[in-house]
Amino acid sequence: MDEVDGRLVGGLVVLAALADARSFGRAAERLGMTQSGVSKAIAKLEARLDTRLVHRTSRAVELTEEGRALVERVAAHLAGIGEAAAATSKSRDAVRGRLRVNVDPLFSRMVL
Structure with missing residues (x-):
């Protein structure tokens, strides 16, 4: 297998969503993609890994x-990536530091 890159991680995210949703349409909704986009992402992941990951029928989608096994192995890692990104985003938006306010002493006693 090639080294890890964004396309591989993206394909794994799509596979995990498909495993959870059990439908290309519902997985597409959850990911903000088209059904065709989900199908193509899975096909590319299968080609990259050279193995069949999804059994498709006209009525159902089932993981092989x-x-x-792949979803079980990567689920915790994907969750960790999501948590790390969320924590980074929150820390960037949080205001930190000391705030100094210069107000009249009478105002501070009456209001603060």
Whole structure:
């Protein structure tokens, strides 16, 4: 397997969403993608890993044994990536430091 890159991680995110949703349409909704985009992402991931991950029928989508094993192995890592990104985003938006306010002493006693 090639080294990890954004396309691989993106494909794994799509696979995890598909495993959870059990439908290309619902996975697409959750990810803000088209159904065709989800299908293409899965096909690219399968080609990259050279293994079938999803069994598709006209009525259902089911992960293969390899697909289930892969989702089980990467789920915690994907959750960790999401948590790290959220924590980074929150820390960037948080205001820090000392705030000094210069007000009249009478105002401070009456209001503050």
